[in-house]
Amino acid sequence: MSLFAYGEGMTHMKPFRFGRLFHLLGVALSAWLLSASAPLHAQGSGNAAFDAYIQSLWPKAQARGVSRATFDRVTAGLQYNSRVVALDRDNLGSPPNPNTPIPPFAPYKAKHVDAARVNGGRSVHDRLLPLLSRIEARTGVPPSIMIAIFGHETAYGAVTGGFDLPEALATLAYEGRRRSLFEPEFLATLEMVEKGVPRGVLKGSWAGAFGYPQFLPSVYLRLAEDGDGDGVARIWSSEADAVESIGAYLRNAGWRPGQPWGIPVRVPAGFDRARYANKLVPTRCPRVFERHSRWRSMAEWRADGFQPLGGRWPDGSIQATLLEPDGPGNTAYLLTGNYRAILDYNCSNFYALSVGVLADEIDR
Secondary structure, three states: OOHHHHOOOOOOOOOOOHHHHHHHHHHHHHHHHHHHHOOOOOOOOOOHHHHHHHHHOHHHHHHOOOOHHHHHHHHOOOOOOHHHHHHHHHHHOOOOOOOOOOOOOHHHHHHHOOHHHHHHHHHHHHHOHHHHHHHHHHHOOOHHHHHHHHHHHHOOOOOOOOEEHHHHHHHHHHHOOOHHHHHHHHHHHHHHHHOOOOHHHOEEOOOOOEOOOOEOHHHHHHHOOOOOOOOOOOOOOOHHHHHHHHHHHHHHOOOOOOOOOEEEEEOOOOOOHHHHEOOOOOOOOHHHHOOOEOOEEHHHHHHOOOEEOOOOOOOOOOEEEEEOOOOOOOOEEEEOHHHHHHHHHOOOHHHHHHHHHHHHHHHO
């Protein structure tokens, strides 16, 4: 209530005392200072510990430039999502048993490099070719690789996930087992909203990936780019922004222009695999990298009797490792440093191989 309106027309009230005025002003000022130092209490979830954890993140959000209004708006009504926790626990499962055989690649390839993805990829490729060519000129990433990741991640935008991103990430951060990963991603969603990303578009996977390229919020803030020139990197609705951002990601991951991701080859009979086994101990994704041979030049592989399948030999100086995903006697692959850039997107041999094979099919 306004102090001026308080006594207006009230001629028969007791005279107003200035001491009381100063007291009221002091109370109002104290309340304002208290509200400015901490977020307004958002609508509770019914889980007091979860609510307290969310509110405890305010200082960290503020340090990232998030306003109190944004913090309250995003966190209002967040619920602890037990389904997200169950999916995370199922995904982690038990530590991989080194004695468990790795399944063959062929069934995975048949599922992920099917007619729908190939034909859909060619359609998107042709529709966006002028833009893709400009992105390739800047990043060195071939159009077909960008489109193959787009298709592999979300079937060209058809399947992007329906989980509320702040709720899923807040739940996983609160649950605690991987807080060091998920708490910063939750804070990144707040920062995205502060920078203008609409709250309503924050939908994605249970693990926090969203949009056509399935970026984590921190990756969006770091690498998402505007491909259609409207000033906003709308990777959740713009194909142009999605492929521009994928190109930027791979460039940042070390993509080398003018080199293939790899080539399919036939391994010569009698090849001594033990001689070229990788002796290094991988510090990242060990089950992925321990399957690769040591690096050799394409010219050296060629001299040992390897034969390319359905293509020509690339420049002989390019370094490559050997991977036989279905074992001896089946199609093998010589993989370049650009394959490692795809692995940076998702550290799985099956994923990276299927992206490369899909890109080759789109190019045919």
